[in-house]
Amino acid sequence: xxxxxxxxxxxxxxxxxxxxxxxxxxxxxxxxxxxxxxxxxxxxxxxxxxxxxxxxxxxxxxxxxxxxxxxxxxxxxxxxxxxxxxxxxxxxxxxxxxxxxxxxxxxxxxxxxxxxxxxxxxxxxxxxxxxxxxxxxxxxxxxxxxxxxxxxxxx
Numbered sequence: 001x002x003x004x005x006x007x008x009x010x011x012x013x014x015x016x017x018x019x020x021x022x023x024x025x026x027x028x029x030x031x032x033x034x035x036x037x038x039x040x041x042x043x044x045x046x047x048x049x050x051x052x053x054x055x056x057x058x059x060x061x062x063x064x065x066x067x068x069x070x071x072x073x074x075x076x077x078x079x080x081x082x083x084x085x086x087x088x089x090x091x092x093x094x095x096x097x098x099x100x101x102x103x104x105x106x107x108x109x110x111x112x113x114x115x116x117x118x119x120x121x122x123x124x125x126x127x128x129x130x131x132x133x134x135x136x137x138x139x140x141x142x143x144x145x146x147x148x149x150x151x152x153x154x155x
Contacts, residue, residue, distance in 0.1 A: 028155045036148050043141050050118055050134045057114040064107035071100045 026034075074097045081090050120133025 029152055032148050032152050032155070036145055036152075039141050039145050039148070043138055043145075046134050046138050046141070050138070053114055053118050053134065057111060057118075060107055060110050060114070064104065064111065067100055067104045067107060071097065071104060074100060 074093055078090065078093050078097065081093075116131055116133065118134050120136045121127050121131040123130040
Protein backbone atom coordinates (compact mmCIF):
# COMPACT_ATOMS: atom_id res chain seq x y z
CA UNK A 1 0.00 0.00 0.00
CA UNK A 2 2.88 2.35 0.78
CA UNK A 3 4.48 1.73 -2.62
CA UNK A 4 1.25 2.60 -4.41
CA UNK A 5 0.94 5.83 -2.44
CA UNK A 6 4.54 6.77 -3.21
CA UNK A 7 4.08 6.04 -6.92
CA UNK A 8 0.88 8.10 -7.02
CA UNK A 9 2.66 10.94 -5.25
CA UNK A 10 5.49 10.83 -7.81
CA UNK A 11 2.99 10.89 -10.69
CA UNK A 12 1.10 13.81 -9.11
CA UNK A 13 4.30 15.82 -8.59
CA UNK A 14 5.45 15.21 -12.18
CA UNK A 15 2.05 16.26 -13.56
CA UNK A 16 2.03 19.44 -11.44
CA UNK A 17 5.58 20.31 -12.54
CA UNK A 18 4.67 19.68 -16.19
CA UNK A 19 1.64 21.94 -15.86
CA UNK A 20 3.68 24.69 -14.18
CA UNK A 21 6.41 24.54 -16.83
CA UNK A 22 3.92 24.97 -19.68
CA UNK A 23 2.47 28.09 -18.07
CA UNK A 24 5.72 29.47 -16.71
CA UNK A 25 6.41 32.90 -18.21
CA UNK A 26 9.36 32.97 -20.58
CA UNK A 27 12.03 35.58 -20.36
CA UNK A 28 13.62 37.26 -23.35
CA UNK A 29 16.63 34.98 -23.31
CA UNK A 30 14.50 31.81 -23.44
CA UNK A 31 12.34 33.28 -26.19
CA UNK A 32 15.30 34.07 -28.42
CA UNK A 33 16.91 30.69 -27.71
CA UNK A 34 13.75 29.07 -29.01
CA UNK A 35 13.95 31.38 -32.03
CA UNK A 36 17.48 30.11 -32.72
CA UNK A 37 16.20 26.53 -32.57
CA UNK A 38 13.48 27.41 -35.09
CA UNK A 39 15.97 29.03 -37.45
CA UNK A 40 18.26 25.99 -37.19
CA UNK A 41 15.33 23.75 -38.14
CA UNK A 42 14.64 25.97 -41.15
CA UNK A 43 18.28 25.55 -42.19
CA UNK A 44 17.91 21.77 -41.90
CA UNK A 45 14.83 21.94 -44.16
CA UNK A 46 16.67 24.03 -46.75
CA UNK A 47 19.68 21.70 -46.69
CA UNK A 48 17.35 18.78 -47.39
CA UNK A 49 15.69 20.73 -50.20
CA UNK A 50 19.09 21.56 -51.70
CA UNK A 51 20.14 17.89 -51.56
CA UNK A 52 16.95 16.66 -53.23
CA UNK A 53 17.14 19.37 -55.90
CA UNK A 54 20.71 18.39 -56.74
CA UNK A 55 19.66 14.75 -56.83
CA UNK A 56 16.86 15.55 -59.31
CA UNK A 57 19.27 17.65 -61.37
CA UNK A 58 21.65 14.70 -61.61
CA UNK A 59 18.84 12.43 -62.84
CA UNK A 60 17.91 14.97 -65.50
CA UNK A 61 21.58 15.35 -66.48
CA UNK A 62 21.85 11.59 -67.03
CA UNK A 63 18.77 11.69 -69.27
CA UNK A 64 20.23 14.72 -71.06
CA UNK A 65 23.47 12.82 -71.74
CA UNK A 66 21.50 9.85 -73.04
CA UNK A 67 19.56 12.09 -75.40
CA UNK A 68 22.77 13.74 -76.63
CA UNK A 69 24.26 10.34 -77.46
CA UNK A 70 21.00 9.31 -79.13
CA UNK A 71 21.08 12.49 -81.22
CA UNK A 72 24.65 11.71 -82.25
CA UNK A 73 23.60 8.17 -83.25
CA UNK A 74 20.66 9.49 -85.27
CA UNK A 75 22.92 12.02 -87.00
CA UNK A 76 25.32 9.24 -87.95
CA UNK A 77 22.47 7.06 -89.26
CA UNK A 78 21.05 9.91 -91.33
CA UNK A 79 24.51 10.85 -92.64
CA UNK A 80 25.35 7.30 -93.70
CA UNK A 81 21.92 6.45 -95.09
CA UNK A 82 22.29 4.07 -98.06
CA UNK A 83 20.74 5.17 -101.34
CA UNK A 84 19.02 1.83 -101.96
CA UNK A 85 16.85 1.98 -98.78
CA UNK A 86 13.42 3.60 -98.58
CA UNK A 87 13.22 7.35 -98.18
CA UNK A 88 10.26 7.00 -95.76
CA UNK A 89 12.46 5.33 -93.16
CA UNK A 90 14.96 8.16 -93.47
CA UNK A 91 12.16 10.68 -92.90
CA UNK A 92 11.21 8.80 -89.71
CA UNK A 93 14.78 9.12 -88.49
CA UNK A 94 14.72 12.86 -89.22
CA UNK A 95 11.43 13.19 -87.32
CA UNK A 96 12.97 11.30 -84.38
CA UNK A 97 15.94 13.66 -84.56
CA UNK A 98 13.64 16.67 -84.22
CA UNK A 99 11.89 15.08 -81.23
CA UNK A 100 15.23 14.31 -79.56
CA UNK A 101 16.44 17.90 -80.14
CA UNK A 102 13.25 19.20 -78.53
CA UNK A 103 13.80 16.88 -75.52
CA UNK A 104 17.41 18.06 -75.23
CA UNK A 105 16.26 21.69 -75.15
CA UNK A 106 13.69 20.82 -72.48
CA UNK A 107 16.32 19.07 -70.36
CA UNK A 108 18.70 22.04 -70.71
CA UNK A 109 15.97 24.40 -69.48
CA UNK A 110 15.18 22.11 -66.55
CA UNK A 111 18.85 21.91 -65.56
CA UNK A 112 19.21 25.70 -65.76
CA UNK A 113 16.06 26.13 -63.66
CA UNK A 114 17.30 23.76 -60.97
CA UNK A 115 20.72 25.43 -60.94
CA UNK A 116 18.99 28.77 -60.56
CA UNK A 117 16.90 27.42 -57.68
CA UNK A 118 19.98 26.19 -55.81
CA UNK A 119 22.58 28.84 -56.68
CA UNK A 120 20.40 31.87 -57.36
CA UNK A 121 21.38 34.68 -59.71
CA UNK A 122 22.59 38.22 -59.60
CA UNK A 123 20.50 40.82 -61.43
CA UNK A 124 20.66 40.19 -65.20
CA UNK A 125 18.56 41.04 -68.23
CA UNK A 126 16.50 37.89 -67.70
CA UNK A 127 16.14 38.49 -63.94
CA UNK A 128 16.32 42.24 -63.25
CA UNK A 129 15.83 41.76 -59.50
CA UNK A 130 18.04 38.68 -59.35
CA UNK A 131 16.98 35.35 -57.90
CA UNK A 132 17.60 34.23 -54.33
CA UNK A 133 18.74 30.62 -54.30
CA UNK A 134 18.64 28.03 -51.56
CA UNK A 135 22.31 28.65 -50.76
CA UNK A 136 21.59 32.37 -50.29
CA UNK A 137 18.69 31.57 -47.97
CA UNK A 138 20.88 29.27 -45.87
CA UNK A 139 23.56 31.96 -45.63
CA UNK A 140 20.96 34.54 -44.57
CA UNK A 141 19.60 32.25 -41.87
CA UNK A 142 23.10 31.56 -40.55
CA UNK A 143 23.68 35.32 -40.31
CA UNK A 144 20.37 35.58 -38.45
CA UNK A 145 21.55 32.98 -35.93
CA UNK A 146 24.66 35.10 -35.32
CA UNK A 147 22.52 38.20 -34.77
CA UNK A 148 20.24 36.34 -32.37
CA UNK A 149 23.21 35.03 -30.37
CA UNK A 150 24.61 38.58 -30.12
CA UNK A 151 21.22 39.82 -28.94
CA UNK A 152 20.97 37.06 -26.30
CA UNK A 153 24.37 38.13 -24.90
CA UNK A 154 23.10 41.71 -24.60
CA UNK A 155 19.81 40.78 -22.94
